[in-house]
Amino acid sequence: xxxxSLLLLALAVVFVLTAGCTGEExxxxxxxxxxxxxxxxxxxxxxxxEETHPGVDIQIEGHGSIQCVRQVTDLHRPVDLVVVADENLxxxxxxxxxxxxxxxxxxxxxxxxxxxxxxxYTGSSRYADEITxxxxxxxxxxxxxxxGISNPMLDAAGYRxxxxxxxxxxxxxxxxxxxxxxxxxxxxxxxxxMEGNVTTITLPEVLKPESGKVRxxxxxxxxxxxLDAGGVDYALEYRSVAEGHGLQYILLPPExxxxxxxxxxxxxxxxxxxxFQRFSSIGSERxxxxxxxxxxxxxxxxxPEIANEFMGYMIEEFSKGYEMWPDPVKGGN
Numbered sequence: 001x002x003x004x005s006l007l008l009l010a011l012a013v014v015f016v017l018t019a020g021c022t023g024e025e026x027x028x029x030x031x032x033x034x035x036x037x038x039x040x041x042x043x044x045x046x047x048x049x050e051e052t053h054p055g056v057d058i059q060i061e062g063h064g065s066i067q068c069v070r071q072v073t074d075l076h077r078p079v080d081l082v083v084v085a086d087e088n089l090x091x092x093x094x095x096x097x098x099x100x101x102x103x104x105x106x107x108x109x110x111x112x113x114x115x116x117x118x119x120x121y122t123g124s125s126r127y128a129d130e131i132t133x134x135x136x137x138x139x140x141x142x143x144x145x146x147x148g149i150s151n152p153m154l155d156a157a158g159y160r161x162x163x164x165x166x167x168x169x170x171x172x173x174x175x176x177x178x179x180x181x182x183x184x185x186x187x188x189x190x191x192x193x194m195e196g197n198v199t200t201i202t203l204p205e206v207l208k209p210e211s212g213k214v215r216x217x218x219x220x221x222x223x224x225x226x227l228d229a230g231g232v233d234y235a236l237e238y239r240s241v242a243e244g245h246g247l248q249y250i251l252l253p254p255e256x257x258x259x260x261x262x263x264x265x266x267x268x269x270x271x272x273x274x275x276f277q278r279f280s281s282i283g284s285e286r287x288x289x290x291x292x293x294x295x296x297x298x299x300x301x302x303x304p305e306i307a308n309e310f311m312g313y314m315i316e317e318f319s320k321g322y323e324m325w326p327d328p329v330k331g332g333n
Contacts, residue, residue, distance in 0.1 A: 027057040030303050030310060033071050034083035035293070036062040036221035037115070037157065040244040045317050049310055056306055064155025064219040069093045072298050073105050079298055080307035083314075085238070086156040086286070087111050087294035094296065102300055109296040112315040116259030116291060117157070117164050119250040120237040122227055128248070131234075136250045137168055140234055141180035146213060148232035149182065150220040152203060152272060157220035159272040159286045160258055161236035162190075162201050166270045167256035167288070185213035198268075203275040238291075258291045 034042055039062045046058045063071065065084040071077045073093060084090060087109065094105040119136050121128055126146075131139045140147055152158030162182060169177040183190055183201070187208035193200050207216060215232050217223050223235040224245055242249040254260040258267055267288035274284050295314070297307045 027055055028303060028306060029057045029059055030080045030306050031078065032058055032060045032081045032083065032307075032310070033068045033079050034060060034062055034081075035065045035068060035085040035156065036219035037085055037238045037241050038062070038083055038293070039221060041240070041318070042314070045314050048317065049313050053306075053309075056310075058310060062219070062221065064150060064158070065089055066093075066156070067154050067218070078300075078302045080301045080303050081295060081297055081311055082106075083293065083295040084156065085115070085291065085293055086289075087292045088287075088289060089156070090294055090296050094298070098300065100300075104299060106296045106298045109294045110311065110315065111292050111294045113293040113318050114259065114291055115238045115240050115293070116254075116257045117160055117252060118237055118239045118242050118257070119234050119252070120223075120227065120242040120247045121234045121250075122230075122248060124230055125227075125233040127233075131250060133250055133252075136252070137165075137172060137174070137177050137181065141177065143213070145234065146215060146232045147181055148215045148217065148223045148226050148235035150223060151207065151216050151218050153207060153274055153276060155219045156286075156291075157236070157238060158216070159274075160291070162272050163258065163267070163270040163288045164236060164252065164256055166199055166201065167266065168252075170269070171253060171256050182214055185211045187211055198271060200271045200273055202273040205275040207275075258288065261290050264290055 039060070042060055046060060050056060050058055065086050066089065068082050068084050069089055072079050072082060076099070090106065090109040095107065096104055098105055119140070121131070126144060127139050127142070139145060149161040150158040152162055165178045165181050169175045178192070183192060188204040190204065191202040193202070215226060217226065220237055220241055223232065223237065224241070226232045227235055227247065237247070237249070239249065251257070255263050255266055267290065270288040272286045274286065276284070295311050297304050297311065301307050
């Protein structure tokens with residue numbers, strides 16, 4: 001009996017040692033924090049990269065663009081790659097010293113894609129059979145039409161929604177457009193002022209999430225469920241999001257849709273001032289500009305080499321001409 005027990009013990013030890021040698025190798029977890037509008041196209045990018053890098057697990061966690069940056073600067077999370085829908089957020093909010101004294105949060109970024117703002121809707125939206133590229137602002141201004149935007153305090157699409165509707169007032173010669181669609185229905189009320197030809201929209205420190213006319217979600221991607229359920233009739237969205245999720249949408253004139261470098265001077269005529277007091281010295285003013293996506297590997301990233309490799313792969317995939325990403329931009333600063 002004693003011999004049998006020793007034999008069993010020996011076999012158990014051999015089994016444990018063998019399992020340790022032949023078991024699946026632990027994968028390196030690489031944390032990628034992108035803007036929510038990138039979640040759908042990044043699914044295939046992630047799969048393609050992991051197929052050729054079996055020891056790597058790309059973990060993607062989407063947020064509004066401002067929230068993406070704050071994962072690093074405010075929450076101090078160990079993030080490998082930050083990807084935002086507004087390239088200017090990176091220098092404005094990350095080119096500053098880290099609290100641990102380890103240099104800036106980042107010192108460079110790479111721009112890689114463009115987008116445009118559209119009016120997204122479904123066949124069930126009120127007046128879906130009436131809306132056109134000519135009358136969209138009249139439809140959205142109607143009292144019984146519910147409009148959805150993302151939170152401008154957290155997400156680039158949110159403050160761009162305010163910019164688009166403000167620019168529309170000048171373009172169509174109707175200064176009631178911004179107020180009728182959004183401004184008059186945000187709580188507490190936003191402050192609108194003009195200096196020369198520049199309109200500044202100053203947000204309160206806290207925006208009420210819902211009102212009868214306007215509904216707000218943390219990121220543009222989170223408006224989709226509201227559209228599907230009929231909680232909103234129309235949402236100011238990125239074209240890529242509308243196309244990727246099979247929504248109907250109205251294209252806006254390039255003079256106001258934030259898509260064209262040709263109209264950059266016109267876009268700069270709108271400024272959105274964020275209400276967060278802690279943003280008073282870093283990126284508190286968002287100035288109208290063409291939509292350009294950008295990525296950065298933060299200083300102190302746990303896996304900078306793999307993160308840079310994934311960023312290069314991502315940019316290469318986007319440069320192949322995703323139908324939902326017209327006119328991709330290469331290069332960086």
